[in-house]
Amino acid sequence: MAKLPLADNPVFNLVMEAMTKDTPGSYEEFNPRYIQLLENLLYLKNSKFDAEKIVESLNITENGYIPDGVVIAEAIQDLRDRTGAGYDGVNLNMTFAQLKAKVAAGDFSGLHLYDYIDFSTTSGEAVRAEIMGFNTMLYFGDTAIMKPHVLMQTRDCLATTYSYNDNPDNTGGFNASKLKTSLETILTTFPADLKNAILECRRLESTKGGWSWYGRKLFLPTEVEVFGNVAWSEAGHGSGGSKQWEGYQRSYKHVIKGLGKGKADSGSRYYWWLSSPSASHATYFCYVINSGYASYDDARSGYGVAPAFLIG
Structure with missing residues (x-):
């Protein structure tokens, strides 16, 4: 035959x-x-x-x-x-450099939402990064992103909590916050394989009463990128540059995060920060409460962060 x-x-x-x-x-x-x-x-x-x-x-x-x-x-x-909704991802068993080369060639075969790569920071913290979208920001930005890419985010928060600011103030939004500096420091702890694979993107961020473009390698999602709608962030400046990520469209499972790798899947849920300042308060930023809904709190509060980045 x-x-x-x-x-x-x-x-x-x-x-x-x-x-x-x-x-x-x-x-x-x-x-x-x-x-x-x-x-x-x-x-x-x-x-x-x-x-x-x-x-x-x-x-x-x-x-x-x-x-x-x-x-x-x-x-x-x-x-x-x-x-389907029941799929929870598999280990890609590749380096970030290999993923970058694959995606840069426009090859998304064998890749699915929630597939992941595990890595360790220079301080020894174990982290899982999962795929949350494909070509999510293609052609977007004041300077267009022209390269194929995958959007990834840590499955859980990092193990350390962070405050937005030392003072109760959201003036200037994320870009003017201490948390922005914290994310830049976090990036330095990522392995070289990951840092070299990250594609910098342009983010249209609320400056609380305005908005502006910023280049980001690590970033936090906006309220709209997680929930698909405005709850407590600004309806104009806080949402005009956002669309819900694919990975958040199926269920609340990946909205719920724990403080440290594997915590959410073991039932330990935690609050985590978004990049959106509260629309109606001068001292609050938006966050995801541990039970999964959108809320806001004082900038001095210590919550988890789940950084996102593009590979491509």
């Missing part, structure tokens, strides 16, 4: 010649179409998929014979599982 000749590195192809009632029902007509479908599936799936099994199962050598499609159905179901 001959095998279908699948390409080693298939490309994704959506163009297929339609069959009509006049098309001969022979393997010469079916095989090229099945090859295309299989190569599309292989392109979309990671190494977990058994390519040999597909080739063996979908070989067609008899005129008029169409297989029952069990393997195709299994493949489609696997893709649904990886894009």
Whole structure:
């Protein structure tokens, strides 16, 4: 029994010649179409998929014979599982440098929301960074981001709490805060492999009563980027440059974070800061309360931070 000749590195192809009632029902007509479908599936799936099994199962050598499609159905179901609410990510088992090279080439195959890379800071803290979006900021900004990228964020907060400011004041927003300096310090503790893979992005941030563009390597999401709507942040300056991240659209599971790696999944939930100043108060910034809803508090409060960054 001959095998279908699948390409080693298939490309994704959506163009297929339609069959009509006049098309001969022979393997010469079916095989090229099945090859295309299989190569599309292989392109979309990671190494977990058994390519040999597909080739063996979908070989067609008899005129008029169409297989029952069990393997195709299994493949489609696997893709649904990886894009459904129950999917919680897998370890990518690659370095950030390898992820950067893959994404920079426009290759997102085998990558899904919540897939992650574990790393350690120079102080020895274990951290998990998970994918929260694909090309989330492509073409966006006063200087457009033109490179393909993935958006990543720490699954939980870092283990240390931070205050926004020493004084009860949100003047100038995130950019004028002590917390901005804290994030810059945090970046210095990340491994070189990660720091070298980060793509700087342009963030349109509220300055409390105004807004401005800033270059960021590490940043905190806005209220809108987490919840998809304004609750306590500014309706204009606080949301005009924001859209909800893909990773926050499915459920509250990834909105809930703990203080340190693995804490949320073990049931230990914590408050964490957003980058949005409160619209109606001069002393408050927005944050995610430990039960998962949007709130605000005094800038002097000590809460967790879950930094985000682009790889590309």
